[in-house]
Amino acid sequence: MNMKEIKTEPLKLDFNERADRFPEWLDxxxxxxxxxxxxxxxxxxxxxxxxxxxxxxxxxxxxxxxxxxxxxxxxxxxxxxxxxxxxxxxxxxxxxxxxxxxxxxxxxxxxxxxxxxxxxxxxxxxxxxxxxxxxxxxxxxxxxxxxxxxxxxxxxxxxxxxxxxxxxxxxxxxxxxxxxxxxxxxxxxxxxxxxxxxxxxxxxxxxxxxxxxxxxxxxxxxxxxxxxxxxxxxxxxxxxSQAAQRDVADFTQRIAENRDLLVQFLRQRGLNVLDSQANFILIVDNSQRLQLITAACQQYNIQIKSDLVGLELQKRGLQEQSAIRIAIPYEFEPLRQALILALKPELICFDMDGVLIDTSKSYDAAIKQTVEFFTKTKTEQEEIDRLRSRGGFNNDWVLTYELIKLQSEGPLPDYVSVVEQFQQFYLGNGEQAGLNQLEEALLSADLCTQLFVQNSKQFKTAVVTGRPRGEAEIGLKLLGIRNTYLVSDCDVIESKPAPEGINQCKTYYGATYCWMLGDTPDDIQAAKAAGALAIGIAESESANNLYQAGADLVVASVNELERLL
Structure with a gap:
């Protein structure tokens, strides 16, 4: 189902009503x-x-x-x-x-x-x-x-x-x-x-x-x-009436069949589903996975119940556990598609900097040194983070130039000169090694092998980055990534937060169900615009910025992805 085809009326699976089949006997x-x-x-x-x-x-x-x-x-x-x-x-x-x-x-x-x-x-x-x-x-x-x-x-x-x-x-x-x-x-x-x-x-x-x-x-x-x-x-x-009794018998049989399909699908994905003979199921599992299910259902305009009373999971020592309740619809397909998006993505897209690679000693350092070169003033990391959190500064050259404008008291340098100086710091020159030599992988070697090297048939992968293509390829080489589709800033007309890069990846693979992992509001907004689930990467103190940008889930590290799949 194309996202544009989703009906505007929500599919209410939160109050255990008949959600999608009118009693035809009612006159x-x-x-x-x-x-x-x-x-x-x-x-x-x-x-x-x-x-x-x-x-x-x-x-x-x-x-x-x-x-x-x-x-x-x-x-x-x-x-x-x-x-x-x-x-x-x-x-x-x-x-x-x-x-x-x-x-x-x-x-x-x-x-x-x-x-x-x-x-x-x-x-x-x-x-x-x-x-x-x-x-x-x-x-x-x-x-x-x-x-x-x-x-x-x-x-x-x-x-x-x-x-x-x-x-x-x-x-x-x-x-x-x-x-x-x-x-x-x-x-x-x-x-x-x-x-x-x-x-x-x-x-x-x-x-x-x-x-x-x-x-x-x-x-x-x-x-x-x-x-x-x-x-x-x-x-x-x-x-x-007899007509109503026949209808109820037909309806309840169909609900039981769909309930079995739903339970089978969820258990195959490793979720803990309680046995049920009602027109609903209760899932008690990792809170992050359930958060993705809730988000995917919202994206498909499906309402499910996440505010449940009386379970007291935390009192049972299940701090990382949560619960959701889903009523069983008569027409199963819309719910099935939402759950595929949440639990069985065809494609996972990754931003590179701050997600796969630690650039605090490279790109962030190049920003600080370039600003100081032109303004003779030092820039704190908080100033860089504050601009990124506003969105629209996915490109570090643009961010650097904005900081120069904010801190400069004299005539502004032209943008091209700023970019050239930035690149000298980042890539180095004949006399000095580039800051890019200080970059380190954030993605664990085991997960990198699982995601990118083995080329798993379970899902495809792509990297959608604001880096120029040459620097993006350097990043892939650092990580040892093979068998993935790369979209650099040179490959799009509109950079993030536009969804063009993610949509390119979906088209290349013929994929419908997609996740995007990023560490900036621009990444999150691009994901939402592309119909992907948006997973933010941020420490707890910065998570709120990504949630405000529309993130469906925020985790501390890309390596937590293994728990979600």
Whole structure:
């Protein structure tokens, strides 16, 4: 997909909704606005629900989204002075609900693999407890088997505790129908379901609780009158038609297939993906790799969830770990292409100076000596860095001339004279060795061999530098680089921050998915303009300048690239 072809509307994979397939069975013409002057009547919907689910209408409570059902649970627990037992990680609304209601609650820490500790949760129950379970769990996707749930309900009932089982994603598991049998055996169990996920109706706000009639009545007594609007009830009624049920079955099967494709792709690239039976996956891995995934998704106008609550990775000693959650789209290709850009680039472009080669004793020294030659004043490294951070000074000759203009009190030398003097310092003359002799490789020998010498078929490489071609070739020789495409400043009409050099490389290799590594705002802006992921090279104190220029990730050294591939 060409970047210009990407749709302007974002693909929302951050809230686990139906992202890209409209429920075709939904017929707006079947709404009944002539009745909207009346208060809402849930009876017809409850009858359709109970018939579909094999329950009595009194066992069904329609709520204003699953959110109201959760709020009713908190209200019930508070008014009946019950303690909540919630295994972690948990859906963020349960955590915020504890604060809002000032609830008495026990949060049971997760196991090291982020699965819930059900045994510890059951051991924490008392006769006054409500055990809150979510299966599939959000944000991990963990799904509890039916026998496990049955045992949990049995053990809770034995001590007089109750179970609130959140099944917002149950349609994606194959357990939706068979788990209803739990209600036949346990009067201490209530199930939460919603039309927001598999049905694709998050916008109408319709959820429902299922359970023993007496248990459901306790929730019903605490809801607001006429809690669900009539238009919502009319649309929800269509969700229990045969056409809608066929659509949900087709949709959930396609999502499961795409989920398997996504997990396989990510695990092949070495990422840690938690097992999931929901319409989303959780990736817990190196924070830098996840930052690249997030950036690539943004570039393809795809929204994913990176602000996750309750995982507490840092408390687990996983300081370099992070987590992202991605909902599974019906059309997989746009997400696949974003992930290829993030994890499997065809081409990696490198700036040379400050990335592959340390030029602090050569180019930077030549800048200082040239400025001093013309102005009789010394230049500090901070002044050079400050100009580079502004952008537009990728060419050291231009940067030198700008410093001379800033520091000179007399007539300015002409630009050609400045360049000639600079080159004498850098390349040397018959009497004095050039400063270029002091250059040292920043790229490790092993990584250089892996990237450039072995000519790996996994991806192609290129060097895009502001050096003149002759000096660029000297740099390649210093590094021992072979089998790479070189674009020097002599090979482009427009220097960086223009994307011409990177685009030349993409055209030469026929590549679409590209990374660019550079140490200046000009490198970063060129990368963004070329549709490449922009990886900055800078120490921590300078990283902010590159992020402000648009960098997708900033690392301290080019040698960290090995961790990203």
């Amino acid at each position: 707006i013409s079947k709404l009944s606005p002539q009745n909207y002057w009346r208060y809402p009547d849930q009876s017809q919907l409850k009858l359709a629900m109970s018939k579909q689910l094999g329950l009595a209408p009194e066992q069904v409570l329609v709520t204003n989204g699953g959110d109201e059902a959760i709020e009713l649970m908190f209200k019930l627990a508070t008014l009946e002075q019950r303690e909540l037992v919630i295994p972690m990680p948990a859906f963020s609304q349960y955590l915020s609900g504890i604060k809002v209601w000032n609830s008495k609650a026990k949060l049971i820490p997760a196991k090291p693999d982020l699965s819930i500790d059900l045994e510890a949760s059951l051991n924490a129950l008392s006769e006054n407890s409500i055990l809150v379970l979510t299966s599939p769990n959000n944000p991990t996707g963990e799904t509890l088997e039916l026998d496990v749930l049955r045992d949990a309900c049995k053990r809770a009932k034995a001590i007089g505790a109750e179970v609130f089982l959140d099944q917002a994603y149950i349609e994606f598991t194959g357990q939706a129908e068979e788990s209803l049998c739990l209600l036949e055996d346990f009067d201490n169990l209530v199930l939460l379901r919603t039309l927001s996920k598999a049905y694709g109706l998050a916008g109408i706000r319709c959820g429902y609780l299922l359970g023993n009639e007496a248990f459901i009545q306790r929730f019903a007594e605490r809801k607001m009158p006429f809690n669900v609007p009539q238009p919502t009830l009319d649309i929800a009624l269509q969700a229990f």
